Amino acid sequence: MLLAIACLSLAAAANAQGIRVTVDRAEATIQDKLTLRLTVDGSQNAQPRLPDLSAFQVYQAGQQSQVNMAGGRTSVAITYNYFLVPRQTGTFTIGPASVEIGGKVYESRPFSIRILEASATPRESEDLFIRAAVSNKSPYVGEQVIYTWRFFRRVRAEDAQLLTPLQFDGFLAEDLGDVREYRSTRGGQEYLVSEIRKALFPQEAGKLTLPATQLRCQVLMRSRGRRGGFFDDFFNRTTAEARVLNSPPIEIEVRPRPAAPRGFSGLIGNFELAGRISKRQLRVGESATWKLTVSGSGNVQMIGEPNLPDLSRFKIYDDKPKSSIERTGSKLTGSRAYSKALVPLEAGEQTVPAVSLIYFDPESGSYQTASTSPVTLSVTPSEGKEDLRLTESVAPTTGKVAVRILADDILPIYKDLDAVASTPFGHRVDAAWLGGLLSPPLLFFGLLLVERRRHHLETNVDQVRRRSALRKALKELGEVENAARRGSHAEAAQLASRVLRQYVGDKVALEGSAFTPAEVAAQLGRCGVDDELVSAARERLEKLEVAQYGGAGAEESEALAAELRELLKHLDRQIRL
């Protein structure tokens, strides 16, 4: 297992090295200047070897170094810039540039540049205009078509804005880099050009139309005032004029492809298949890294794993494939590398058969097959200890292999109707929360009040008696009135006497029912009641005692309660404790 991981890691590290060459456009006139960028990945010290550029005068235009640290890995690169000035017209193939890194030679992908005569492009009478063009007006379904949209101007233009976005109905569109800006000569005039490039892939046969495009911009012009040029030149006054530029629609006749053979990969363009095995001699149970790389130009997003031949004499463990899509060149190119750990199960000469990839080549209009060569491995018996360690480490007891994920998709929708059931509190969730938050403290403080009152009553009996003495006495006077109304005058007098004595007893926190009139007077005197009122109370008590035994008149008995009420109120106002 460790061996396999080590092999795969080395393969991954090797992916970070290489060399790339791009130019800013694939077509120019002999009066133009092109920019070539040569990028070396994985080293900043290696000296790259330029391809044959004898058709151009070459000028160095600086270099940039890049260091990227991401995901715990550090990658370095250096880019060399060159200006190319064509010496002659024609189509030139820029061969592979090469560089040696760590003893291994890497080469870039060759490409072509077309150089036209200066007069090949008509002289433009306008100061600014837009042009849209496609590389091929009769492509096959799925063939890569390069759409180029350019904005030429030799006056100052600002706030340029496409009135409608570029539309590619019927095509799959991929960006080819950001907007490029360069200078180009057309008809002897030098223009500043902004260029947008897209790789289009028609999805169906028949006539497709790329709609017209419209660009609005503000052209800055010198103002022509009445006073003439002196002030205009002196103050450099400019005015802005809105202009709308048009490019006509482009019609494309998409051709159907011939019937596909069995095993067609879906790739359309020009593709290569490369296979490499890290070692040819190994033991049973030991792993070798098998790397299959599909590369080319065309619908590179569709690159999938080639159909593998029968490999029953090997255990195979897949690593995550690595993709690379190059968008900065003149067309969409890319590659996808599949790394696998091959573990031979038997000793002897074991052959890894050829792998084939069928793709459609639009240039020849036919299906082509790219293949790797079969490779024979020399497998020696294992030394015992390492037998099939890979399998055992995947599943120590059963020897099962890891599940291979074939596709990924979203999980299905939720269908239970409880998703739309009413919530427990309807739309009053906030009110419920507020109630839930406020109710417990309200309950607590309510109970706290009750508890405090109970405690107060328990611990301050005398004070409670004093405070409630008058209320209690006035309440009991009702019984006096009832007795008087019934004609029980003696009982009324007895009750009234008891009310008055108990009132005084409650006020001084003593048992009042046993007080004599003299004791009542003495207690009231100690409570700060003036003498006149003390005498009145004493007299009243004495009269009541007489009435209890001697009987009272009906008239006197009925007035008793009212008289006593007034007396109690007066006493309550004067008693000071």
Next chain:
Amino acid sequence: MTTRALSTLLLLALLGPAATAQDQADPAAADPPASSSADATPEVSPGEPWDGTPGEVFFNANAAYEAGRYRQTIDAYEQLLEHGTENGHVHYNLGNAYLRNGELGRAIASYRRGRAFLPRDQDVQANLEFARKSAKDALAPPEPGAVSKTLFFWHHGLSRAELGALVVALNLLLWIILILRLYRRQSEALRWIFVALLLTLATAGVSLGLRHLKPPQVAVVVPQEVDVRSGTSPSALVLFKLHAGTEVRMVDRRDEALRIALPEEGRGGWIATEHAELVTD
């Protein structure tokens, strides 16, 4: 006010919301249409939503999804949301419909909204991760780090409703302990339970407050490509471009424009409000 009157008032305060909710609950609201089935989906022209109870709309929207009529499905789920039937499952289903309809930005926004309601739902998280794989920009979505997720698990692992319910429950427990303390003043156990509950309630309360007062807002790019400019004006300099499905932090909002910030320190710019879906986590 007498003790009895006070007790009655407290009882009403406790039972009031529940009683109100019971009054409002519509037992038929979630019922599916009696005669409906997946094959008997009403014929409705694309773009035109159904009318009916939430249960009917949801049922028919699910049937339209299975039949591949995604635009109609989207309209129906949106109708449910507009009429107050908002929950994680509706947002999740809406995200699926958007994704099937090719609207990556809106799909990711819907999944994020669904996740706010169902933060521990593995289906929502799985589909969100699936949708993110289709985003073009190599930008990490604004998410809390693993350390923050572990240390503040309750803040990230609970929805706002769950956090609110937790606060209410803790609050209730805390006051119950206080009430018991009225009658068991010498109990050490009650004292420590009270302290523990108070700390827990304070922590949960701070989380809930942060969610309400300073919710993190994320802008999800909706169009295939959008210009990020140096100012709110449409003529401001284009700093960089973002693509559909990219999630970025929203830090300001002004003049129908959103100021967004990239994970890189100091990087950011303005995009038109109409070009992004705002999601509150």
